[in-house]
Amino acid sequence: MSRYRLLPTLAQQAVLRDHCGHARYVWNLAVEQHSHWHPGRKSAPGYLKQCRQLTQARADNPWLAAGSQTVQQQALRDFTRAMKAFFDPENPAGRPSWRKAGRDEGFRIVGRGWQWDVRRLSRKTGQVWVPKAGWVRFRWSRAVPEGVKSYRVTQDRAGRWHVAFAVIPGPVPAPGNGQVVGIDRGVAVSAALSTGQRLHCPALTGRERTRLRRLQRTLSRAKRGSNRRGRVKHAIARLRARESDRRKDWAEKTSTGIARRFDVIRVEDLKITNMTRSAKGTRENPGKNVRQKAGLNRGILRSGWGLLVRRLEDKAPGRVEKIKPALTSQRCSACGQVDRASRESQAVFRCTACGFACNADVNAAINIAAGHAVTARGGDGVAGPVNREPHLLLPSV
Ligand SMILES: [Zn+2]
Secondary structure (H helix, E strand, C coil): CEEEEEECCHHHHHHHHHHHHHHHHHHHHHHHHHHCCCCCCCCCCCHHHHHHHHHHHHHHCHHHHCCCHHHHHHHHHHHHHHHHHHHCCCCCCCCCCCCCCCCCEEEEECCECCCECEEECCCCEEEEEECCCEEEEEECCCCCCCCEEEEEEEECCCCCEEEEEEECCCCCCCCCCCEEEEEEECCCCCEEECCCCEECCCCCCHHHHHHHHHHHHHHHHCCCCCHHHHHHHHHHHHHHHHHHHHHHHHHHHHHHHHHHHCCEEEEECCCHHHHHHHCCECCCCECCCHHHHHHHHHHHHHHCHHHHHHHHHHHCCCCEEEECCCCCCCECCCCCCECHHHECCCCEEECCCCCCEEEHHHHHHHHHHHCCCEEEECCCCCCCCCCCCCEECCCCC
16 A cells, blocks of 8 residues: 555545545445344345445435445445455454544545546656546655555545555566575564575664654643644654555565565464464463563564565465474474574574574574475465475575
């Protein structure tokens, strides 16, 4: 997702505000219809039935009919998709909830080429076509990625408009070199490759972190509902957004690079969400070392590991293999001996049997690359099988 500052004229702003209002109305209508639904009841209306209801609603409400049908139908489709994610046992998402005016303002447009398009106007300006609003200018702060299919326009609480283009990355062709790579998620570094390469996911700079802490202190002292509080909250949200943008950029570039260089990509089968959720434990069964785990978990999240693996699965379908994580950090990748004492420190692995020494994360990555126990294959296998027997690449140190 790449986000750009949208610069609508006053007249266009009125149209965009209407679109937001309509999208929110339609979404909330769907939320309400589904709120009566619980397991055992007759099914809640599906997308087609809702479309008919939308037609009816448009006939009854001239203000809705005056708006863009494209925007309204898309809001319904988005809702249907959100419900599907909610019911997906593999990857459950939160239940789609009520959207509030002034807080969740936005709408989505799909169908590039016939519903919308994007073009560059000058070095610093681009234009995106919005139904009923026409060409709306935006700040061309970086190249719009190729192959964008849809976009979302949002208005933040400070009243500023943004457009975010969604990129659905296509699979990257396998290089066909038979090479396999193991990747270990680290905490100090974000990921270590079995080739010895270590990857750092960018976070906030030291100065930005200091600023964030200062803002958070100010926020805790600011009076509820005051202008100052609003401003501070906004500044915090911007810093967080910056961090998350950087992480996403990094995951995009890194995953593309890895998918291009290796035929088979092996990662540990970690249920990241489980790890991050379970540290606290339950009241009956409180977790151990909650503090330390919380720190580690923050690190994992910050490192963007989960995002990287998802992206790899998108870009290298059928080529990502999940390995049982048992002992990968205690096993010597040179002689196979398993000994906890070999893990000299967070960073250093030194085998107690053969003396092999290596960066601890890289050692684990080599074990992962060896892939003793594949538990699952990610992706849907579109890329097809790799025709050569994969072989290991060892670090060139
Ligand atoms: Zn050894």
